[in-house]
Amino acid sequence: MKREKKAAKGSAPDRTMLKKEIIGIAFMLGSLYLICAILSFHPDDEASFAALRWYDIFGKAASDVAESIHNPFGLLGARLSAFFINSFLGYPVILPVLSMFFWGWSLLRAKSLKPALFFFLYSVVISIVAASMFGLTSAPFSDVMAGTIGRMLAALLSTVIGFTGAWVLLGVIAVVLTFYMGKSVFAALSRIVVTVMSAASVPAEAIRVWNEERREKRAEKRRVKEEKALRKKEEQMRSVPAPAPVMQPKEEPRPAVPLTYDEPVLPADATPAASTTLQQLISQVPGEPEMIIHQTVREKEADLDERRLKVQTKDREAYRFPSIDLLEKVPEDNDHIDEHHLAESKRKLLEKLAIYKIEVKRISTTVGPRVTLFELELAPDVKVSRVKSLENDLAMALSARGIRIIAPIPGKNAVGVEIPNGKPKTVWLRSVLQVEKFKNSKMVLPIVLGKTIANEVYIADLATMPHLLIAGATGAGKSVCINVIISSLLYACSPDKVKFVMVDPKRVELFQYQHLKNHFLMRFPGIEEQIITDPQKAVYALRCVVKEMELRYETLEKAGVRNIGDLNRRFPEEALPYIVVVIDELADLMITAGREVEEPIIRIAQLARAVGIHLIVATQRPSVDVITGIIKANFPSRIAFQVASRVDSRTILDSSGADQLLGNGDMLFQPSDQPKAMRIQGPYVSSGEVEAITSFIGSQHALKNLCVLPAPDSQKGNGSQSSGSTEKDGRDSMFEEAARLVVMHQQASVSLLQRRLRLGFSRAGRVMDQLEFSGIVSEADGSRAREVLINNEDSLELLLRNLDG
Structure with a gap:
């Protein structure tokens, strides 16, 4: 009995030790699995399992989802990595997970758990500090490095103690923690690393010895093979008799050998044998490889004025296309190659x-x-x-x-x-428009981007892009590129086919297109101007485009077709025009309007392709807060002009290269259907040429049926009020006060109602429409002020009583 009790007492510590070792191994394996799963995080996995609940992970639906998972550690690894990266601390969470490995190692080796506890506390605090620091940055990778907690703490600290104070506080915390806790923690970690490395050194040494032996054997075989080849060559030389010496005449120095062309120019009496000899002489340059110069593409010229220039519009008004003679003549180019x-x-x-x-x-x-x-x-x-x-x-x-x-x-x-090139050549707009490719183009919305390196005119279809993002430094050629795109559409399309919505926050880039107001520019309810320069009005204009998009989708649904092309072919008399929205400076809108302008742009970019609405957005500040991830995802076609750094190039194109451009129209165009960007030299069009084109169109008879975009739905926070601000008969509660105001001042404008009555822009526009309907003010005439039709207050009071009666 005594022996059995002693044996039982002796086995109890062994069982406890075994239990600790098993727990330690479990901790180490679990931490390794989590670390590998987190490092294998893929941003597209979350969309795959978003609709799959946790308890369905072992069901049949999980097997279908698992096929689209990129994480090599399966559906569980994808879920865990998405949780830790997006909803927790981002990649810094690896430090606390690594402390689990430290816990397991301490349990396995029966060491004190005090260093592991210190390391756990240190890793938790340091990971929170690191996530908050990444949350304070605007780098492209800050989202995955900060997580939800990091971004939340960064926003809180920057609000309470400021951006600089947040950086100082987090840096002090990191330094103090590392100084006081790092000595004992890192000493324990170094001992673990030394132990692991010593254990792994044995197989590593064996592999190194095996590689050296294998390398020596290969070198020996190569040496034997070379000796055999040398002996064979010497035997062949001995068997061939030496030729008799022949006196050679003194050679004259040969002229420099010309470079090789694809089609070398030969004399008129040259034979095929002479052609072969010439090719060999050219290609056999001693000590240098062969060099061939490819012949560049010669575009077949065509006169655009030979096409049908005068066409009939829907309202039976004749419209004449601009002549190619409005553009400057192209200087003669002899195609000389230096x-x-x-x-x-x-x-x-x-x-x-x-x-x-x-x-x-x-x-x-x-x-x-x-x-x-x-x-x-x-x-x-x-x-x-x-x-x-x-x-x-x-x-x-x-x-x-x-x-x-x-x-x-x-x-x-x-x-x-x-x-x-040593002597660069200028590409003119006339030279790229007056080609057969553009004249006979079957594209819906053909836009000319310029010439490729092979001198081929590159024409793209805006309808298939479906949207275009243009970015680059100041003076690199963005505004000229926009003028070229609009000019090519004016030469290719009639007013019945395309309309423009132009937003110009800089006020000086698109003002020349005011002449198009009676033919190509869309109108907005309650706004006099048709080229938008005010940021708040730009938000309103974009929401009008969104409303037009929704109405067009309803039209497609009723007609039973999928896109605007099928609708126009089925109902040619009710054909809808394509709408091209041009935003010349997105950064200014993002700074002044922020989320209000980003939301309609994203909606248009995501949904408007099928209904024929296309975006052309330009910016001179290619940063992640302007070109956000959602905007980039919906603009697969992009143009990058010269930028200052590789970071800006990657922000635009997801690759470097734009930082090496030359400026003055030198661009990288990333088509939506090609893996890499192609280099194109954009054509040059002067402001005088643009003025000549738009003045020619504006001098023609105005169209009777002008296109007006629908008013957007009323939304809070944009100056529009709810239906509670209207009286009977649909008139606004501020209608009478607005009428007295315009009669007293004898001038009427939306901005006057905004300033004096403190109304929002949308509500002021509706009140102005009601004044027009009641006969108090005249109709809108472009950017001119409305005329007040009531001369005095007595006549106004009589009119108001008649309206109430």
Whole structure:
């Protein structure tokens, strides 16, 4: 009995130790699983399992969802990573999870749990501090690094103690915690790392020895093979008799060998054999690879004035397209190629690549208006990343700015290097419009973007984009690009086919299009001007477009069609025009109106394609608070002009390259159906040419049926009031006071009602419409002030009594 009691007493500590080891192993495995799941977080997974409840994770619906999960740790890993990243502390949560591994390690090795407890407390506080710091930044990755708690604490601290105070407080907390708690915690962690590394060093040493033996065997085989080949070559040389010496005449120095073209120019009496000989002489340049210059595209010219210029509109008013002679004549271009500059660029390029032991097999070049593309076919053993990393070195060797490397060129076994030309050529708007491609285009909304490196005129269809985002630094060419797009639409489309909504917060970029008010510009209820410059009016105008979009969807539903193209083909007499919304400076609207302007833009971008409403948005501040993630997701087609840094380029295009552009219309265009951006030189159109086009259209007879957008639904917070502010007969409660005000001042405008009666913009516009309906003021005439039709207050009182009676 005594022995059994002793055995029982001796086995109790062993069981306790075994239980601690099992718990420790469970903690370590669980923490490793969580860390790997968090590091494998994918932002698209949350949309897949959003409708799947937690208790359905083992059901049949979970198997369908699991097929679309990107996280390699399954549906559970995707849920846990989405929770920790989005709804908790973001990626800094890895520190508290790592403390679980420390707990397990301490239990497994029967160590004191005090260091693990200190590390847990330290990691929790430090992760909260790190998440709050990331919440204070506006970097693209701040959302996943801060989480919901980090953003909430950052907003709270910046509101209470200010942005700078928040940074100072969080930095002091991090330094103090690391100073007081870091010594013991990091000492324990270092001991764990040393133990783990020593345990892993044994198999690592075995693998290293095996690799060395394998490398020596390969080197030995290669040496034996080279010796055999050398002996064989020596035997062949001994068997061939030496030729008799022949006296050669003294060679005259040969002239420099010209560069190779795709179609070399030969004499008139040259034979096919002579052609072959010439090609060999050109390509066999000692010590350098072959270089071929591709012939650029020659667009077939066409006279736009030969088409039918005069057409009938719906209201039986004749409309005449603008003549191509309104644009300046293009200077003659002899298509001369500076061969000396090409040869010098090639030599410098090869010399720099040879320094880094990068072998080039073949070079082909394409000379564009502003840059020349060198296509380098590399040796099979050269990595593409090596060439990509030499971007700055090549720019220094060539003494040029704007060196851009395309590694690799899509669809080709080559790496592209774009080098600026010594003498750049200007692309004129007339030269890209007066081509057969534009004249015979079958696109719905053709817009000319410019010329590619191969001198090919690039025309895109705005209807298939369906929206376009334009961004770049000041003076890089955004406003000229907008003028080119609008001008190409004016040359291609009649007023029955397209209408414009123009928003110009800078007030000076789109004022020339006022001449289009009777033909192409949409009107807004309660607003005199048709080119919007006020931010609050811009919000109202965009909501009018949203209301038009909703009404058009109702029309499509009643007609039983899916898009505006099918509707116009089925009912040509009731065809709806396409609407192009042009916003010249989005950053100014985002600063002044913020969320109010972002909401209608997103709604239009998401839904308006099917009903023929398209957005063209430009900004000179490509930051994440202006070009938000939601806006980028709905603008797959983007144009990037020259920017200051790679961060700005990635914000626009999700890739670098725009920071290497040359300015003055040099752009990168990212089509929605291509993986990489293409370089295009935008055409130049002067303000005088735009003025000539718009004046020509404005001088024609005004259309009788002008398009007016519907008024948006009343919403709180935008100056519009609820239905409780109206009296009987639908008149506003401020109607009589507004009538007395305009009669007393003998002038009528929406801004006057806003200032004197303290009304919101939408409500003031409705009151002005009621005054017009009652015969107190005249109809709106563009930007001119309305005429007051009542001369004195006595006549007004008589009119008001008649209205009430």
